[in-house]
Amino acid sequence: MNLRSKKSNVLLCVTGGIAAYKAPHIVRGFVQLGWDVRVILTESAEAFVSPMVLATLSKNRVWVEKDFLSVEGGSQIPHISLAEWADVVIVAPCSADTASRLAIGGGGRLMDSAVLATKAPVVVFPAMNVNMLYHPATRENLDRLVALGYTVVDPDSGDLACGYEGQGRLPDREVILEEAKRALSVKDMDGLSVVVTAGPTREFMDPVRFISNPSSGKMGYALARTAWYRGADVELITGPVNLTPPHGVKVSPVISAQEMLDSAVSAMGGCDIMVKAAAVGDYRFSSVSEKKIKRKGLDVMEVSLINNPDIAATLGSVKRPDQTLVGFAAETDNLTLNATEKLKSKGLDMIVANDLTEEGSGFGSNTNRVIMLGVEGVLREMAGDKEIVADGIWDQVLELRGKS
Ligand SMILES: Cc1cc2nc3c(=O)[nH]c(=O)nc-3n(C[C@H](O)[C@H](O)[C@H](O)COP(=O)(O)O)c2cc1C
Structure with missing residues (x-):
């Protein structure tokens, strides 16, 4: 089980950049995930954001620079206790100044010492004026942070508070939350190339x-997100849905079954695992009018449909032995029988079957109830939030690949 699905302890380190004003919003995001948040502010950060707001929102005391070498805490050493307590450390926003201190392993301030003392993963979000960001000194410092094993997330581009246009904006809160979840995940899919x-x-x-x-696409998106959390390189080929594209994932939008086939076939050659969670239409219209078809007063309008290409079978026929191909079967009757027949006829390694008639399963729902089937029968059954089910699917895929 991944740590990210539990209540986690996040140490948010806020430095003196203009984007520090977003820190309360970030704290709320972590609190809404059910995580416990503690905040360290640098002395400069206190000029940008109030410790009182952060303490109120995090429901914890906020640590400021004067707490570092203070006798008020008695025998408690703040930088060590915070470093030990944290499951993940987020430096957001990270100023050029803090980046330079972290790069040389400076321990002269509370925040820097806490980062030095922690064994938790550290994720750094630099945010600054574009010229400061591209200065060779900053580039070197950020490269050094990567070499030290920290994750450095590139800032976004756009209007900067300093009046410039360019790269340097703190990424959206969702990106910060997603990177924190990824930092907490076991990277057991590192080096794998996955297509969903x-x-x-x-x-x-x-x-x-x-x-x-x-x-709704929710199951496929959960699969893409969780594979990225676990270290995979992920491409998501997606039909039209109302979901935010997952951070960290290459998104390839398609509309028709033919487009989905073309994208899936071109991605198949370079991937290790292909999971087909899309609900592809079996038929298309035999002819498509270029202009809007008028009503013409007809009581009955007849249309003719022709077969769409069978994507699963096409991929099954080109699959190499080192690749794993997983399909989905959404059924309304004879679930196991129909899914097993589909698995065998299409050359899949595994099929995830869900019964559309069951409550909490299938289209649009945030939860799913599935049976994973292999050529030898039932592999595992799972029910719950689609993200939990997605993790279970990856566990099973890794187990299958371990056997092959
Ligand atoms: C109004 C204002 C905005 C600033 N914004 C940024 C910023 O976005 N990024 C940055 O790296 N430095 C920024 N600085 C400079 C930092 O505040 C300064 O380098 C400070 O030493 C950072 O200290 P710290 O890293 O210990 O928080 C800004 C300074 C001022 C006066």
Whole structure:
């Protein structure tokens, strides 16, 4: 079980950059995840954000520079106790100044000493003026932080508070939360290249009408996110959905089944694992009108549909022995029988079967109840939040690959 699914302790280190004003929002994000948050502010950061706001939101005392060499804490040594307490350390925003101190392993301030003393993963979010960011001294410092084993997340580009335009913005809070979750994950998929297909496909009949299905894409997106948390290099081939593209994942949007096939086939050659969680339409219209089809007063309108390419079978036929191909079967009846038949006929290594008629399972739901089947029968059954189920699917895929 990954630590990120438990209540985790996050030490948020806030430095004196203008983006420090976003620290309360970041604290709330961690609190909403159910994590315990403690905050250290540098002396400069106190000029940008109030310790009282951060203490109120984190429901913990906030540590400031004057607490470092103070006798008020008695025998408690703040930088050591905070370093030991933390499961993950987030430096956001990280100023150029703090980056330079962390790069030389300076321990002259509370925050720097806590970072030196911790065994927890450290994730650094530099945020500054674009010229400061691209200065060779800053580049060297950030490279040095990477060499020290810290994760350094590139700032975003856009309007900067200093009036410049360019790279240097603190990434969105979601990115900070996602990077923290990744830092807490076991990297048992490191070095693996994974492709996940997700969502529905659309088959247009004219420019304004299509047939599709209610797939939300949530299961596929959860698979992509969790594989990235676990260290995989991930491509997500996605039909049209209302979900935020996952951070850290290469997203390849498609609309029709043919486009999904083309993207999946071109990604297949370079991947280790392909998971087909998309709900691909079996049929498309035999002809597509370039102009909107008018009503014409008909009571009945007949359309003809033709078979779409079978993506699973196509991928199954080109799969190499070192690759793992996983399909999904969403069924309304004879779940195990139908899924096993699909597994065998399409040359899959594993199929994840879910019963669309069951409560808490399938389309649109945040939870799923699945049976994972291999050529030899049932491998594992799982129910719960789609992210938990996704982790279970990866556990099973890794187990299968270990055997092959
Ligand atoms: C208004 C203002 C905004 C600043 N914004 C940034 C910033 O976004 N990034 C940065 O690296 N430094 C920024 N600085 C400079 C830092 O505050 C300064 O380097 C300070 O020494 C950082 O200390 P610390 O890293 O210990 O917090 C800013 C300074 C001022 C006066």
